[in-house]
Each structure stands twice: as structure tokens, then as C-alpha cells.
Amino acid sequence: MPRDKKNEGLRLLGKKQVQYHYDYCPEILETFENRHKGRDYWVKFNCPEFTALCPITGQPDYATIYISYVPDVRMVESKSLKLYLVSFRSHGDFHEDVVNVILKDLVRLMDPKYIEVWGKFLPRGGISIDPWANYGRQGTKYEELAAHRFMEHDLYFMDKVDNR
Template structure:
């Protein structure tokens, strides 16, 4: 029951087929209710394959993104975070 409730409203998690959009898509980010608000803990994501386009030269830029946070009421769903980061692939920004 708790798992079903946690997955409610998540569209990427468990999808049989994933569509990778290559246009900037902040709407890809999804969150779910933190089931353990009674204590503090760290959530960490390491994203070693981040790519985007330089808005001046159009050349690809590469980087690693480290995200660490202590969740309060909501948490970021990891697959949706990956899809969000992929959406920068053809996006020109600093």
C-alpha cells in the first residue's frame, strides 16, 4: 500500500518505454512524498555524464553534477532527474 501511494503521480517510474526528449524539459522532474520525515538523512545523486551546448560556440560542454540534499516533505524521483538532465543535451546555456 505504501509503495502504491509513493508511486502515485509518477509517470516515468516503471514505464515500459522511455521517451528521451532532447529539448529542455523542466516538466520532466517529478517528486514523491518522503515516507521518513521523522529523521534526517542525505540523498545523493552523481551525474558524471552531463552534456549541454555552449550558447556562443554551439560546441558540446561536458561536466559532472553532484547533488546532495536532506529531503523534507518531498523527494526527487531519480529517473525523472536523469530525464531532466538529458533534456539539456541540445540546450544552449551556461
């Protein structure tokens, strides 16, 4: 089957023998062309098996990572995103840092119109931490969307916490 020119450069999709990286590896992320650039729509990824390490104790932290975005020209390829998220498995970072690193990497990769990342971490030591970060392209209605969603975050528009 001939490869679509819009998807040239995808190295991982359809490949059976894939190397998993267990320490932070943003280079694994790949994109493809958005075929619906003239339309605003949401793309949402849910990763209920996310793992990273506490940078102090080395103990594992488990979370569901939610990524929602409004694409522009480029979109993240889901297999590469899965491998990227797995690459945090042996990486030591605080919950808040993990969410912000994921957000920054995806903004740098895709330059989306809007994106938000929410980490719903399982409790450890009797407390859970659920960092949330967002970005809207400056000078556009998506910057306003980011400000609005930030002000109303966790009030009523997002999913209920169902991973604990």
C-alpha cells in the same frame, strides 16, 4: 502489484518506452513522498555523463553534476531526474547558469530543507569551470548550514575532482 498511494502520480518509474527530450524540459521531473520525514539525511546523485551546449559556439560541454539534498516532504524520483538532466543535451547555457537552473528547478519541485548542486565541467580551451550553488530553507538551521557550507565550499568537505 498495486501502486502505493504515496507514489501516486509517478508516470515514468517502471515504464519501458520513455521519450527522451533533448532540450530543457523541467516538466519531466516527478516526486514521491519521503517516508522518513522525521529524520534528516542526505540524498546524493552523481551524473558523470552530463552534456549541455555552449550558448555562443554550440560546442558540447561535458560535466559531472553532483546534487546533494536533505529532503523534507517530497523527494525527486531518480528516473525523472535522469531524463531531466538529459534534456540539457541540446540546450545552450553557460556552466554557471546550468547549475543555478538545476538548483532552482529542484527547490521549486521538492522544497527541500537543504540542497546543493555542483557542476564539474571538463576543460575546453585549457580551462575548466566548476560552478557550485546551494540553498537552505530560510529561517531554519538549514539556512545556517547553507551559509556555513558556502563559506567553506571547496576547502575540504567535498569530493575530489575525479572527472578529468
